[in-house]
Amino acid sequence: MHNMIFVNLPVADVARSRAFFTELGYSVNEQFSDERAVSLQLGDNIVAMLLERDYFGSFHPAQTADAASTKECIICLDADSRDSVDDLFDRAIAAGASAGDTEDHGFMYGRSYNDLDGHAWQIMWMDPATVAAGAEQTAAQA
Incomplete structure (x- = not known):
């Protein structure tokens, strides 16, 4: 669409x-x-x-929200690997961002940071095999 x-x-x-x-x-x-x-x-x-x-x-x-005190959204972007998540997160922190949370579910891994204006960015990776299996399960249930 x-x-x-x-x-x-x-x-x-x-x-x-x-x-x-x-x-x-x-x-x-x-x-x-x-x-x-x-x-x-x-x-x-x-x-x-x-x-x-x-x-x-x-x-x-x-009124325009102040992202430092009011979360208007969380921008979630994918990464190619767990290491890519960590690399981008580490660069963001080194450049002045503040750390958010970390989620590790094995098949899905993500870390978030707040940029210089407080906007929340989540960088995440999902295991391709798990994603493919999930798509197959969804198709089988349809």
Whole structure:
């Protein structure tokens, strides 16, 4: 049904957020970035638009939440392996993020951090064999 996702997040300092996320290895689409916004490429079809708070607020009349005190969402992204989860988490903490929780269910592993503005990011990995078995079980039950 959908081909892409664009997550829009308010940030206090666009340049600081740009530096933080590029430190984590994400690229920036300069075509859609300026002093008020940075277009962060999270994957082939996943984009986070980090928008200066006042600019973000101009898109909707509701009060903009402060992610440091109110969780508006948790952004969950997959990783290729448990080691990839740990690597990205460690880079985020080194770049100034604060640690969230860790979940280890054996077949599923995730760690979360709060970015410089308090937005919650969860990086997770699921064992491909378990995912495939789950898909087969779901198909058999249908």
